[in-house]
Amino acid sequence: MDTQLAIESRRSVKQFDPNHRISEQEIESLLSLAMLSPTAFNIQHWRFVLVRDPALRRQIRQVAWDQAQVTDASLLIVLCADLNAWQKQPERYWRNASQAARDFLLPAIQAYYAGKPQVQRDEAMRSCGMAAQTLMLSAKAMGYDSCPMDGFDFDAAGQLINLPEDHVISMFVAIGKALQPALPRGGQLALHEVVINDRFA
Template sequence: MSNSQNSEKIEQQLFLDVIRERRSVRSYDPNVQISREEMTEILELATLAPSSSNLQPWRFLVIDTPELKEKLLPIAFNQQQVVEASAVIAVLGDLKSYQKAEEIYGQAVEAGFMPIDTAKSFIERNVDMYSNLPPEETLQIVYTDGGLISMQLMLVARSKGYDTVPMHGYDRAKLFETFGISEQYVPVMIIAIGKAMKPGHPTTTRLPIEDVAFFNEFPSE
């Protein structure tokens, strides 16, 4: 086996280890803090996730001070990981992400990924289409893209030795009211992130793949 093949195999194994070792952790070491620099890097890597027309509708509210985590605690129905974790990340979807189309495609032109005429065409078409979508379609898009980036964020965190748990149990209206989030955004989930005090439960039990995956034809009920 060549050095390049051996290196590739090691990288593949490391990636598989990240996937297999990810757990939903609910008990964190309160003494471990993630620096703003490292948190920024985690979020930057997460934003490499795909999104509809590359409009990147995700927005993050990172809550990492003790005072604000205490404020969040009752909103999250007193789940203790909220105050123990290094931070809690509210993943939000921007219902007007098309407003950043010019900035996004302008960056693509500057990077040499597309000519300016193509970018202008993309901007016009996407702004027109996304600004006129029915609300339920817009919601479906931001929830889908928000789910993609949330999973990527959790895997990036695990690759750096941190643990996470996605949380759907919280008062969405209270979250928005308390932290001054406008109606332009919708909540996707909140994610606690930090260093596990106790390991999460093993997640090896899954339905057999033949019960959930089908080739070429979906079975009738």
């Protein structure tokens, strides 16, 4: 499936076949593609928690408004971000770059993030958002459906997965085989309502 078709056909599916299994090879492929998503300074903030334990899935469903996709999707990914990734051996992120690039980038990372918790969070959330979209489009290209989710108690979900203190949850992404087609699109706004040339009036 080409990129345009994947974008056009991707929909947020709520009802998944609970008996379908995604192979380990397919999961590895999805995650490998997600890890090609861009991140500021190549910090790769994302952490992909694959919730495989059925009992844990049921507990998470309880704090997610009893949404069926939490337990029924073939794959439930809690997409998290490490807020302190910028200071955890940042030389790793540029190990293949030239010495000149490393000499510039490593101090720049420090200057950009140090003492700026809002910047740290904003960049982590942007990174997770891009990774989530990559996951969903990759899943669609592989013949699967998906659903991005933020309808849950973030604190309770964090406790259930033992979220470290310096991490945040961005969203869930459920992936699997749809039991039925998604409802028709609710209605996209016209381009002239959302596209601004140069500046707001």
